[in-house]
Each structure stands twice: as structure tokens, then as C-alpha cells.
Amino acid sequence: MVKIIDKEFIPYITAQEISNRIAEMGIEISETYRNEKPLLVSVLNGSFIFTADLIRRIDTPVEVTFIRVASYEALKTTGKVREILGLKENVFGRDILILEDIVDTGTTLEHLLEAFRDLGTKSIKVATLLHKPDAQEKADKPHFIGFEIPNKFVVGYGLDYQGMGRELDEIYQLR
Numbered sequence: 001m002v003k004i005i006d007k008e009f010i011p012y013i014t015a016q017e018i019s020n021r022i023a024e025m026g027i028e029i030s031e032t033y034r035n036e037k038p039l040l041v042s043v044l045n046g047s048f049i050f051t052a053d054l055i056r057r058i059d060t061p062v063e064v065t066f067i068r069v070a071s072y073e074a075l076k077t078t079g080k081v082r083e084i085l086g087l088k089e090n091v092f093g094r095d096i097l098i099l100e101d102i103v104d105t106g107t108t109l110e111h112l113l114e115a116f117r118d119l120g121t122k123s124i125k126v127a128t129l130l131h132k133p134d135a136q137e138k139a140d141k142p143h144f145i146g147f148e149i150p151n152k153f154v155v156g157y158g159l160d161y162q163g164m165g166r167e168l169d170e171i172y173q174l175r
């Protein structure tokens with residue numbers, strides 16, 4: 001059990017399970033993009049650890065970049081996504097793979113998919129470590145999913161509760 005600010009969290013997905021699953025995702029992604037050079041777009045802040053681990057399990061050439069968006073305050077979505085910040089690459093005609101730590105309501109993803117379509121990308125796929133199928137109301141189902149999880153708040157491995165808990169090497173669930 002860990003306490004973060006005012007909430008208690010219990011262990012949910014171990015570091016070993018995360019690592020094993022990311023290795024499998026790396027193989028799947030490598031096979032999908034074997035003859036292309038996709039641009040991997042990692043969505044900060046939450047995805048930084050997932051991105052660092054996943055790209056080292058990919059064995060075909062890829063380019064990696066980072067953007068920022070934010071829609072969350074404390075435990076629930078604000079329903080609004082702020083602008084995409086920091087995309088310097090020209091994405092016109094490119095194969096894009098969005099990297100997310102979690103797809104929850106789908107609000108962030110829907111906004112991103114729309115924005116990238118408007119920029120004339122050739123293809124857009126999504127890889128997420130965690131997916132809450134019962135919570136997702138917007139956007140299509142991600143193409144590459146690490147773990148399907150119930151509709152409960154999680155922290156660790158990049159995911160935060162009020163900015164804290166990202167450094168935990170396992171994923172914890174709200175008690």
C-alpha cells in the first residue's frame with residue numbers, strides 16, 4: 001500500500017508484468033512498421049516512462065518526438081483538452097504512432113486524432129499501456145493496448161495523482 005497525498009493505493013500491475021507486456025508490444029509494433037519509418041508521438045507528461053521502455057523494444061527504425069496536452073485535474077477529466085504544444089516535425093504524409101500511458105474517457109485521444117488528421121498525416125495509430133474500456137466514450141479503440149483495466153484510478157509508472165506518484169515502478173490502483 002502507498003499513500004499519495006490524501007489517498008491510499010494498492011499494488012496492481014508489477015514491474016515485471018509491465019516489462020513483459022511492453023516487450024510483446026515492441027514486437028507487434030516493429031512488425032507493423034517493418035517497411036516504414038513512423039514518427040512516434042509521445043504524449044507528455046504521463047507517457048515518458050512508457051515511451052523510454054517501449055522504444056528500446058522496437059527493432060525497426062523509428063523517429064520519436066514529444067508533445068504536451070492536458071485534460072486532467074486531480075481524479076477526473078475536465079472534459080477539455082488544451083492545445084497541442086511542441087510539435088516541431090512536419091507530419092504531412094507521415095505514419096504517426098501516438099504513445100499514451102492511458103486511454104480513459106478518450107477525450108485526449110479524440111482531440112489528438114482530429115488534430116493529426118487535419119495536418120494531413122498518412123496514417124495514425126495509437127499505442128497505449130493502459131486502456132479503460134468501460135470509461136472510454138470518445139475516439140476509436142487504440143490499436144496496441146498493454147492492459148485493459150477496470151474503471152478505477154491508477155498511479156505509478158508515469159501516471160500521477162495530483163502530480164505525484166509518477167516515479168513508482170509498479171502500477172497501483174485506488175483503494
Ligand SMILES: O=P(O)(O)OC[C@H]1O[C@H](OP(=O)(O)OP(=O)(O)O)[C@H](O)[C@@H]1O
Nearest residue numbers: 044045046070071072104105106107108
Ligand atoms: O482518455 P482521457 O480521459 O482523456 O485520459 C487520458 C489522458 O489523461 C492523462 O493525461 P493528463 O491530462 O492527466 O496529463 P499528464 O499526462 O501530464 O498527467 C493521460 O496521460 C492521457 O493523456
Ligand code: HPA
Nearest residue numbers: 104152153154155159160
Ligand atoms: O486512472 C488514471 N490515473 C492517472 N491519470 C489518469 N488520466 C486518466 N486516467 C488516469
